[in-house]
Amino acid sequence: MTVRLLLADDHRLLREGLRRSMSDAGFDVVGEACDGVEAIQLAGELSPDVILMDVTMPNCDGVEACRQVIDSGVGSRVVMLTMHADQEVLADAIRAGAAGYLTKDCSTREIAEAVRMAAEGDTVLSPQLARSMLDEVRKLDSHAEVDPSQERVVSKREEEVLQLIADGCSTPEVAAQLYISQKTVKNHLASIYQKLDARDRTQAVLQAVRMGIVSLS
Amino acid sequence: MTVRLLLADDHRLLREGLRRSMSDAGFDVVGEACDGVEAIQLAGELSPDVILMDVTMPNCDGVEACRQVIDSGVGSRVVMLTMHADQEVLADAIRAGAAGYLTKDCSTREIAEAVRMAAEGDTVLSPQLARSMLDEVRKLDSHAEVDPSQERVVSKREEEVLQLIADGCSTPEVAAQLYISQKTVKNHLASIYQKLDARDRTQAVLQAVRMGIVSLS
DNA sequence: CACCAATTGGGCCTTCCGACCTATTCAGGA
DNA sequence: TCCTGAATAGGTCGGAAGGCCCAATTGGTG
Numbered sequence A, B: 001m002t003v004r005l006l007l008a009d010d011h012r013l014l015r016e017g018l019r020r021s022m023s024d025a026g027f028d029v030v031g032e033a034c035d036g037v038e039a040i041q042l043a044g045e046l047s048p049d050v051i052l053m054d055v056t057m058p059n060c061d062g063v064e065a066c067r068q069v070i071d072s073g074v075g076s077r078v079v080m081l082t083m084h085a086d087q088e089v090l091a092d093a094i095r096a097g098a099a100g101y102l103t104k105d106c107s108t109r110e111i112a113e114a115v116r117m118a119a120e121g122d123t124v125l126s127p128q129l130a131r132s133m134l135d136e137v138r139k140l141d142s143h144a145e146v147d148p149s150q151e152r153v154v155s156k157r158e159e160e161v162l163q164l165i166a167d168g169c170s171t172p173e174v175a176a177q178l179y180i181s182q183k184t185v186k187n188h189l190a191s192i193y194q195k196l197d198a199r200d201r202t203q204a205v206l207q208a209v210r211m212g213i214v215s216l217s
Numbered sequence C: 001c002a003c004c005a006a007t008t009g010g011g012c013c014t015t016c017c018g019a020c021c022t023a024t025t026c027a028g029g030a
Numbered sequence D: 001t002c003c004t005g006a007a008t009a010g011g012t013c014g015g016a017a018g019g020c021c022c023a024a025t026t027g028g029t030g
Helices: A012-024 A036-046 A062-072 A087-096 A108-119 A127-142 A156-166 A171-178 A182-196 A201-211 B012-024 B036-046 B062-072 B087-096 B108-119 B127-142 B156-166 B171-178 B182-196 B201-211
Strands: A004-008 A028-033 A050-054 A077-082 A100-103 B004-008 B028-033 B050-054 B077-082 B100-103
Touching: A004 A012, A004 A036, A012 A028, A012 A050, A012 A108, A012 B012, A012 B108, A028 A036, A036 A050, A036 A062, A050 A062, A050 A108, A062 A077, A062 A087, A077 A108, A100 A108, A108 B012, A156 A171, A156 A182, A156 A201, A156 B201, A171 A182, A182 A201, A201 B156, A201 B201, B004 B012, B004 B036, B012 B028, B012 B050, B012 B108, B028 B036, B036 B050, B036 B062, B050 B062, B050 B108, B062 B077, B062 B087, B077 B108, B100 B108, B156 B171, B156 B182, B156 B201, B171 B182, B182 B201
Parallel strands: A004 A028, A004 A050, A050 A077, A077 A100, B004 B028, B004 B050, B050 B077, B077 B100
Antiparallel strands: none
16 A cells, blocks of 8 residues: 655655655655645645645745644645754644644655654654654643743743744834833843843844744834 | 765755766765855865855855955865855855856756866856856956955945944944944945835835845845 | 733933044055 | 035933842753
8 A cells, every 4th residue: 555645845846856755765755846825735635645745935935834724624734844953843744734844954764754754644843843752742741732832941921922023023113023021121121131142132133043933124 | 986975955955956967977975055154164175176166055045155265275176056046145255266157047967067166176157147156257357456345335344334233223323333423334334225215214124135235244 | 819921101311322523544446 | 615424422212131039930950
């Protein structure tokens, strides 16, 4: 029984490489999608056993596409592929129902094994993500409610403040945006400076960018 | 006469895909590097005809690695691979002496052709980058002297100020570092704000990071 | 229950920052 | 040669930023 596989990645080079590797590994590559919307559509039309889905794609990102495919009930197992080992995205992907989460640092052999295991109902992950993955799964098992992405360095509110500053807001503007006083914003910032080992907002935002806490534009 | 090819990309999946594709296309893949430093080292040891080099790599980015390979005089032609069609990076790559600049949206066939053409001394580029590439080449042809990375948005001095700020310096510290008065630093900053459409140092540094003017640690 | 972290807010103070004004020197292009 | 741009430096001024004190509430955790 060959595994029917759908590839979803916006980079043709990677798709072609995967198609060859996966075909050689004995999988039946039934289709390729170059964005999230196409992936969802093809998943519905082709009902593949497994979908190898890139996280970053145009139109609809991989995690959202994964969610929609799982929710649509076609029964496809989704293995996420990502460029970077991002804890946040991993957590999102697991919550979306992904059956695997691999970085593109993996070998084709590892990918092939992951696809095979996903097809058999197992959940697979990159070795370097094993621990956090297990933590996430444990949390899902123990208390099935959504947890605000564990191990946060700064609090939720502080993260909001940081993002607004990164978006170009001044202290008064952040206060207005969040409906709190300027003093509270300053307090949050002072707390952030301690946690991120920064001494001003510039360093705090840069550190947050390095740590992936905030996104730049 | 087969073309001897070196692959440099930090993503093993992509490297393996490329190795297969390029081998099948008749190239002799003599080595693989997973970061910039390794790429430079292997280029020296193996003297490949062509190096397929990713732009974003650990240790030493592809553009810098390209520059060093070209400067080392091993005679290898460097074809850059990139995730995104970035004008700035393209310009840097061309200045660094790259023989080609392709996005990973290209097909393996296109990559193979690009490698072949690069080996023959031609310069190749992604279709969507053709125009800007030609403009860049024209500039290089018209005045062939070394210009300190022309089209600079901010001046050399302003760039130094920006980098120091990004490194965590305050205005007095920047002034001390550059042996100028605080007032001059402020003047530079005011000029930077205009040029980068920023209203404070935080925004200026973030914009500079986006534009690749400064590096974050 | 007691404690802790998060979130909210206050006051006071010093320093920094950015806007706006001017000015000199010097190198390079029209 | 004149003019522009870069780099240098000064002043003033209002607002922003950051340090350092403080306190109230809320929601968990031990």
